[in-house]
Amino acid sequence: MNFLKQHVVDFLNTYRIGKQIYFDDYFKNTAQLSISENLKTPRRTDIINYLISVIDAQFYLEIGVRDPRKNFNKIQCKNKYSVDPGIEFEDNPVDFKMTSDLFFEKLKSDELKIKSDIKFDVIYIDGLHISSQVEKDILNSLEFLNDNGFIILHDCNPPSVFHQREEYNFKNSPAKSFWNGTTWKAFYKVRHQSDLFSICFDTDWGVGIISRKQYPSFNNIKDKVQNEYYEFSVLNKHRKEHLNLHLFEEWTKIKK
Ligand SMILES: C[S@@+](CC[C@H](N)C(=O)[O-])C[C@H]1O[C@@H](n2cnc3c(N)ncnc32)[C@H](O)[C@@H]1O
Structure with a gap:
């Protein structure tokens, strides 16, 4: 099943x-x-592969892999690297069996098989879905991202307040075991940075994309933070604008 x-x-x-x-x-x-x-379609994997093809990406990093058959193994890129401490999948067949924090710490101090001057074209962040951790992952990733590269974040568009609960193990709600965590808060916060541009595709729980380059329809939020207290009700009312939500198929047409 x-x-x-x-x-x-x-x-x-x-x-x-x-x-x-x-x-x-x-x-x-x-x-x-x-x-x-x-x-909803397409799924995150299709979007990642599409973006890889757009910039002819040669280096891909995935933070938070779980079962690689679900996404990582389907990614078409010449050089792929994976990071996961193995919390949710015992086998954990990844390159770097550690948290993203430790990975970036070791990468910065040249303690890994990849060198500290590496630049990734696409970094997919799908590790611990708590906003403070996601923000750290984004900021660390930016240090190792090529100028035209993409940071991709899963779970940026929670459909209800229950889906964006902080506690994954609380399942006695209409969201049951579906969980987006508070990733959207980190995405929304970073959307206020004037040197970054972003978009969120309205599929597969919200596939957020961040780049230094302003690709078509990518934008940032110029006003001060409108959702000062990061309330779900405010996100829900303004999600199109606050996340820069777009349909992926429409974006690919604009892009051409
Ligand atoms: C949602 S799953 C990843 C799913 C996968 N990326 C996909 O698209 O099918 C989240 C993964 O993040 C891992 N994880 C949890 N905390 C982490 C951390 N601090 N750093 C990196 N990965 C973490 C978990 O072990 C789990 O395997």
């Missing part, structure tokens, strides 16, 4: 077992958001 089917079954089971508790429209409509999000 594939991932999506499993979650549809989970959802239906919860709904049936918990009828008394969960049979309200708010719960039902919020739970439905997971199903809708999972049906």
Whole structure:
């Protein structure tokens, strides 16, 4: 049974077992958001491979890999590197079995098989989904990113307040085990940096892209922070503008 089917079954089971508790429209409509999000295409892997082809990327780094068959192994790039401390996947067949913080620390002090002057063309950040960590990952990644390169972030567009909870293990909500964490807060914050440009593709839980180069439709937020307290309700009301949400297919047409 594939991932999506499993979650549809989970959802239906919860709904049936918990009828008394969960049979309200708010719960039902919020739970439905997971199903809708999972049906969106293209998936992150297609977007990453597309961006790799746009700049003829030669060096790819993935932070947070879990099962590499799901994404890493499908990435088409000549030189690929992976970082993961192995929290969620015991095998953890990655190049650097460590946290992203330790990886960047060692990279900066030349303690790894790759050298500190390496520049990646594409860095995919999908490690610990807590905003402070994601921000650190973005800032560290920028030091090792080529000028025309892309930082790609998964899970930037949580469909409900439950999907963007801080605690992954709290599953007794309409989001069940679906979890985007608070990645969106780091993405939104970085969107206020005037030297960076970004866009978020409205698919696969929000695929955020950051670059130093201003690709078509990429922008940044010029005003002061409008969502000063990083409230989900404010994101929800202004997500198109605050995340610079676009449909990927439309963007590829503008881009050509
Ligand atoms: C969402 S999964 C990655 C999924 C994968 N990138 C994909 O697209 O299919 C998150 C991974 O991040 C890893 N992780 C957790 N904390 C981390 C950290 N501090 N640094 C790097 N990776 C971390 C976990 O072990 C887990 O394998």
